[in-house]
Amino acid sequence: MEENSFRKFLKEKNADDKLIDKYIKQLKDYSEFLEKDNKVLDTINPDELVDYTEYLVATDKELVLDFLRAIINYANFTKNYDLIIRVIDISESYNAMDTLYTRIFDIHGKKIRDKIFKDMPVPPLGVDPEKKPEFTKTIMKRAEEILGEKNVIDLLSPCLHGRPPDDIPGDKKKLRRLGIDKFLKSKHKELVKRLQKHRNDGTLEFAQYIDDEVIEFIRKDQRFGHGIREGNTILVKKIPYQSKKFLNAKQENLKRFYICYCPWVRGAMKENSVDESLHHFCYCSAGWYKLYWDKIFDHPIIAEPISTALDGALECKIALHIPKEIITPYIK
Structure with missing residues (x-):
């Protein structure tokens, strides 16, 4: 571990000394764990990260969150994006x-x-x-x-895990100026532009690498991102969790696995063990969109999964039903 350089990196991110010391200790403890098998942090197989988090769960589960924060900061420092993806695999929607x-x-x-x-x-x-x-x-x-x-x-339906902060005031202003259809189109263009930057910089879009094939896959379907309007309904398709792996997978169960973001269900698709008990779980995913649009319209909407990987589809499509009196002023 490049401790001094990592400390400098964290300082530049405005981390205080107490937090830096905590992260360093977490990483040193992990390094000691790895040494038992003659392994080192800088060359660890990301798939083996869960061995240590499960060890922490068994010994002191209160340390897991701090460890994952430490390791994702170190992965950002070393530009080990595979390790970042694995941290997200473990921590996504954990609450x-x-x-x-x-x-x-x-x-x-x-x-x-x-x-x-x-x-x-x-x-x-x-x-x-x-x-x-x-x-x-x-x-x-x-x-x-x-x-x-x-x-x-x-x-x-209200979503079980929340979503990152959105620029609600900015998007409201843009929606009033453009109207709903042009607004949705502009948000899709912003998405494609962001993906192009990730491709050029070699960085991640959440937990996935971006290349020309992925960009084209998303560019040609405006339903990815904020969606398209049909009457009083906005139709949205979720970008696959791992788009490149989804596109390359041959087995349908693996395609569905790579579509899904949710660790509480996605493994069942990989193992072909989905059953009726999971049928409604994607209302949580639909709720992720509801959280955004409720704020945009200052009015509750109805979000409904139409087709999902859990149901056997090779896409996750959500319908966002907006009351006519709410959406009509934005139709231009």
Whole structure:
């Protein structure tokens, strides 16, 4: 580990000395763990990262989040993008089931919450994400049996994990100026431009590499990104989690696996073990879009998954239903 250079890198990112010392300690502890197998941090296989996070889960799970923050900063410092992708694999939506646990309590009470989660502690951050779908199946099956389909959808629809900050004031202003159709088109152009920059710089779009094939795949379909309008509905397609791997995969189960972002279900597609218990889980994904458009319109919309990888489709398509009186002023 290039400790001095890494310290300088963190200083330039305005990290304070206490945080820097914490990250260095985490990385030194990891290096000691690797030394037992004659391995070193700078040449570690990213797929082996989960061995250590699962070790931390077993010994002191409170350390996992700090470790992942330390390792992703070090990966950014060394430009080890494969390692960044693996950190995202492990940490993506890690709090989703904690949110569901709390939301069931808030809406339906402790007795029902405890019945649904009986003998099923939520897998903590750091557990191999491909172990999570079996947990999800059990919880969703119990939830639907106890609460019914509509209540389960209502629990999932607000999204279980939130989304990064959006420029809501800026997008509202642009929407008023352009109208909805030109706004959606401009957002797609912005997306393509951002992907082109990632390609040119060799950097990641979230957890994936970008090349000409990926850009063309996304450029030719405006539904990727913010979508297109049909009447009072905006139709959106999710960009695959790993677009290049999706395009290259030959087996349909692997294509579906590479489409999906959610570690709580995606492993089931890889293993061909999806069942009806997971049928409604993509309302959470639809809710990710709802969070944005509710703020844009200052009015709740209805977000509905139309076709998803969980259902066996080779795309994830979401319908965003906007009340006529809300969207009409923006149709120009």
